[in-house]
Amino acid sequence: MSKIVGMLFGEVGYGDFNFLVSKDASLQKGGYVKVNHENYGWVLAQVCFIKRYNEMYSLSAITGSSQPKEDASDRIVANAKVIGYLDESGFLKTPRIPFKPGEKVYEAEGAIIRKSLNLGIRSGVYLGLLEGQEEASPVYINVNKLIQKHICVLAKTGAGKSYTVGVLIEELIEKSVPVVVIDPHGEYSALKTPNSNPKELALMGRYGISQQGYENIVEYTPNLGLNPQADRKLALDITQLTIGNFLEMLPSKLTDSQKGILFEALKTARSYGKYTLEDLIKIIHAHESKAKWNLITGLEMLRESKIFEGAPVHPTDLVKNGVVSIINLRGIRPDIQELIVARLGSEIFSDRKQGKVPPLLFLLEEAHNFAPERGFGGSLSLGIIRIIASEGRKFGMGLCVVSQRPARVDKSVLSQCNTQIILKVTNPNDLRAISQSIEGFTADLEEEIKQLQPGVALIVGDVVEQPIFVSIRVKKSRHGGASVEVVREPKVVRVPSPSGLLRRLFFG
Ligand SMILES: Nc1ncnc2c1ncn2[C@@H]1O[C@H](COP(=O)(O)OP(=O)(O)OP(=O)(O)O)[C@@H](O)[C@H]1O
Ligand SMILES: [Mg+2]
Numbered sequence: 440m441s442k443i444v445g446m447l448f449g450e451v452g453y454g455d456f457n458f459l460v461s462k463d464a465s466l467q468k469g470g471y472v473k474v475n476h477e478n479y480g481w482v483l484a485q486v487c488f489i490k491r492y493n494e495m496y497s498l499s500a501i502t503g504s505s506q507p508k509e510d511a512s513d514r515i516v517a518n519a520k521v522i523g524y525l526d527e528s529g530f531l532k533t534p535r536i537p538f539k540p541g542e543k544v545y546e547a548e549g550a551i552i553r554k555s556l557n558l559g560i561r562s563g564v565y566l567g568l569l570e571g572q573e574e575a576s577p578v579y580i581n582v583n584k585l586i587q588k589h590i591c592v593l594a595k596t597g598a599g600k601s602y603t604v605g606v607l608i609e610e611l612i613e614k615s616v617p618v619v620v621i622d623p624h625g626e627y628s629a630l631k632t633p634n635s636n637p638k639e640l641a642l643m644g645r646y647g648i649s650q651q652g653y654e655n656i657v658e659y660t661p662n663l664g665l666n667p668q669a670d671r672k673l674a675l676d677i678t679q680l681t682i683g684n685f686l687e688m689l690p691s692k693l694t695d696s697q698k699g700i701l702f703e704a705l706k707t708a709r710s711y712g713k714y715t716l717e718d719l720i721k722i723i724h725a726h727e728s729k730a731k732w733n734l735i736t737g738l739e740m741l742r743e744s745k746i747f748e749g750a751p752v753h754p755t756d757l758v759k760n761g762v763v764s765i766i767n768l769r770g771i772r773p774d775i776q777e778l779i780v781a782r783l784g785s786e787i788f789s790d791r792k793q794g795k796v797p798p799l800l801f802l803l804e805e806a807h808n809f810a811p812e813r814g815f816g817g818s819l820s821l822g823i824i825r826i827i828a829s830e831g832r833k834f835g836m837g838l839c840v841v842s843q844r845p846a847r848v849d850k851s852v853l854s855q856c857n858t859q860i861i862l863k864v865t866n867p868n869d870l871r872a873i874s875q876s877i878e879g880f881t882a883d884l885e886e887e888i889k890q891l892q893p894g895v896a897l898i899v900g901d902v903v904e905q906p907i908f909v910s911i912r913v914k915k916s917r918h919g920g921a922s923v924e925v926v927r928e929p930k931v932v933r934v935p936s937p938s939g940l941l942r943r944l945f946f947g
Contacts, residue, residue, distance in 0.1 A: 450540075458472075522556070560581055578898075581902055676753065
């Protein structure tokens with residue numbers, strides 16, 4: 440039987456209730472309780488606030504207008520918001536008739552919470568434990584809903600976005616869901632290595648997991664010189680580009696005659712069947728018009744990036760069941776990063792529409808750079824990210840948008856995300872952007888987000904019956920996103936020495 444934690448008192452409604460907390464109860468804000476309702480059976484509720492009161496220190500007692508009660512002890516009073524009860528068909532309903540004063544309040548056990556909030560599907564994605572519960576209560580989220588309806592992971596820098604995304608990827612690998620990760624900082628290939636962080640290893644028992652590295656991680660990079668550990672060079676397929684793509688990509692705007700030259704050159708190149716950027720530049724060189732030079736300079740700048748050099752990587756290489764393809768863009772010029780996201784996004788979306796690749800998750804780190812809000816610069820990739828956000832669901836291409844600056848992410852992209860995973864955010868503009876993009880987002884939740892502990896996330900949206908706080912589980916694999924120490928703290932180590940003096944060893 441569950442533990443009694445209090446009793447309803449005073450005027451009792453059906454949307455929320457106050458209760459006197461039992462002396463030995465260890466209730467926390469956000470914790471779950473249940474009350475037996477005479478009409479509906481067990482009803483789940485969540486603690487909103489807890490207050491402590493002592494008559495000895497009441498205003499009248501301390502101002503001397505009434506006699507202080509020597510023997511008065513603390514009274515703890517709490518308020519809980521009703522979540523609902525499950526009807527015969529298993530749907531969560533809210534009561535319409537008030538609870539009975541004097542009814543006992545019990546601690547809600549994991550099973551009723553998970554059942555009521557729809558977090559118990561074992562086939563789901565295991566993200567962590569419900570925050571604020573003494574009993575470990577695992578949170579499983581419906582994987583189909585999560586991917587089909589897009590996700591955003593938002594938080595200030597260092598609050599745990601990439602870590603949470605790492606957990607999500609681990610879960611998706613285990614379910615054989617293909618993931619393509621746009622990784623501007625080269626953090627995600629660490630998924631190949633088991634976690635060896637002693638603090639995190641110590642927590643694995645609580646989360647019921649063990650350390651593990653993953654095999655099917657393929658790391659691509661446009662520049663193997665910068666990222667030599669990558670498995671394969673990323674090259675884009677020039678033959679997939681339309682004249683419109685070239686016009687978007689070239690650094691300066693083309694005149695009509697330059698457009699004409701490019702159009703003709705493309706026609707000639709296509710008549711070869713296969714062609715390279717080099718072939719295209721040669722064809723344009725042979726043109727007599729002086730207008731060609733500006734065009735050649737633009738194409739040579741593209742050539743310098745080497746992004747069209749080598750065997751092209753196709754969506755069928757990147758999107759495979761059980762495989763995570765990491766596009767490591769560390770050290771790559773921002774304009775080339777945008778070009779890569781634009782091209783890969785378009786080619787994968789097109790192949791997905793034609794059924795050439797399986798349903799997948801397209802994960803975009805630093806989304807504010809690839810889908811910026813108006814007023815924060817343009818991006819070559821904005822158009823396709825908007826299209827994936829609005830149409831991807833119909834075709835089984837899920838989008839996961841990750842950003843530390845929600846206010847700088849395109850509003851239409853953010854508002855298409857039906858699951859929000861939010862960690863600590865303090866910037867008022869970012870908080871506003873979050874509350875504007877989420878339906879029914881309350882001022883209360885905004886306050887909560889400002890105070891979240893690292894690694895604790897608020898999950899809102901279609902995948903949960905109501906907003907929940909989750910202590911994100913530790914990763915099975917290594918996390919690659921740790922900050923770089925500018926000045927390393929010297930470690931003090933006791934070294935036995937003839938003089939018996941303490942020696943300081945640095946960087947030991
Ligand atoms: N759930 C968690 N469990 C344990 N440690 C965590 C968790 N979440 C985050 N951390 C710790 O916090 C650090 C920062 O997390 P992370 O790299 O995910 O931040 P971020 O939000 O992606 O930051 P940035 O915006 O700089 O990329 C990690 O190195 C890790 O040590
Ligand atoms: Mg990060």
